[in-house]
Amino acid sequence: MNIVVLVKQVPDTWSERKLRASDSTLDRDAADAVINELDEYAIEEGLRLVEAHGGEVTIISMGPEKATDAIRKALSMGADKAVHVTDEALRGSDGLVTSAVLAKVLGRTGFDLVILGSESTDARMGTLAAMLAERLRLPQMSFASKLETDGSKISIHRQADYGYDTAEAALPAVVSVVEKINEPRYPSFKGIMAAKKKPVETLSLADLGLAADEAGLSASATEVISFANRPPRAAGTIVTDDGDGGVKAAEFLAARKFI
């Protein structure tokens, strides 16, 4: 199977994430950059499918030059090769533009299955799989907590608030995964060494036949007008349990009219 896994580099949730005052885009210098956590589950699922059915895993990532770190991580886990879409004109692209660019790349590489994390930890929109399915006119198998395929069709457990739905479709398809689906492997030393020699193709907007004004902040259908840091919460009342902690908690709830 020819599997493509989409990978995004995001600011680390554990560091302070900021927007740039000049244009309200993400300040990529303010925070450490890491691979989007859910993408590791997508990579793992791709690797498992290839181990079972043969074929190869191609990583596609759109992002600034330093996103190569996230790509290398994916390759060190065992992916075979990668495509890195990078262009200064892409900066500030919204979901709609991002999905258009990625659909172009996917059209070039071809695939049986596209796998991605169900959302990124920075934008948290959770719309990319749906947008790509719409653009590529393919079945959408999203929020998968379990996936099975025989190479011609795919069935998933689609996570829902009430439990899950079961769903199926013919390949090719677009799949997004939730973290319940597997346990991602750690890159081995051998994998890390091997990743350095794996092919990474770099594409610019021009390579994709796109003009600079078809991407980035100016081409986006949404814009941030302003932003403000949220004021810190006022300090609350903390008591140490002296045998009446539960009663005091109930008194608090009663005072706030919750009981």
Added chain:
Amino acid sequence: MAEILVLAEHDGETVKKVTTELLTLARAHGDPAVVWTGDGAEGARARLGEFGATKVYVAGSADYSDYLVAPKAELLAHLIAAKAPAAVLVAATSEGREIAGRLAVKTGSGVLTDVIGLTADSDSGGLVGQQSIFGGAITVQSRVRAGTPIIAVRPNAVTPETAPGAAEIEPVSLTVSDEAKTARVTGKVVAERGERPELTEASIVVSGGRGLGSGEHFALIEELADSLGAAVGASRAATDAGWYPHQFQVGQTGKTVSPQLYVAIGISGAIQHRAGMQTSKTIMVVNKDPEAPIFELADFGVVGDLFKVVPQLVAEIGKRAAG
């Protein structure tokens, strides 16, 4: 005033609370017209009217529930073309956000997700959406500048208020295309959760974490939740350990909740968890470690053994309810 389409979330009979929130929000900016898929519109009409729906567009086909996401997006695209609404509002649930995404591509429109408020721009009169990003650290004002604004609204962000509307039913005849019928739903598996409210809709959420020590001890969380009429949540440590089902995870890789009251039991408050709950209006914490970062968010916190504090709290709530 122009219409604002509100996609109803329902179970075939009852409208979900989030839909009444969407109607309340829509009313301030246009005439809210509900879009109803599948059965149950007649029965829900009164409730929709109570929250100001002027119209209810009903597309009764079973295709909308038999196939994932795409048919609903197709229906909304059809209504955008036919009715030229000022905006489309959907709930920012997993499915709602995906419908928004497909609709955005179909209509070349901008989409704002996880919106917590809507205002009118003082110059243009256009809609401005408020979003709370990076786990509540930053509040952003955004607008759509192409197509029809598609707004996915976070459940529980708006207080539903009644205002009478005619809720006039208008059937929509649209045949769902074959292209939208490629991802077929083959079954539904409902996890046991008793009569508890849904996690993202609940006005009170009680969550348990690593401090519980085992899955069996979640009975304590459920007991407290039931005494408050609350939903149960869990930290990632608890769902990863298999103590509670994954769909109840609150946090960066799980659900974002903003209830009136959030009770965190035995949860240290790693950033991954805080990202999913720190916009809750009131936060109460029970944890044995006074240094746990979750106390920084607490309006009220008890430093103590949860196995002593929680049963006492449940008993006290019971006493007050009885007395």
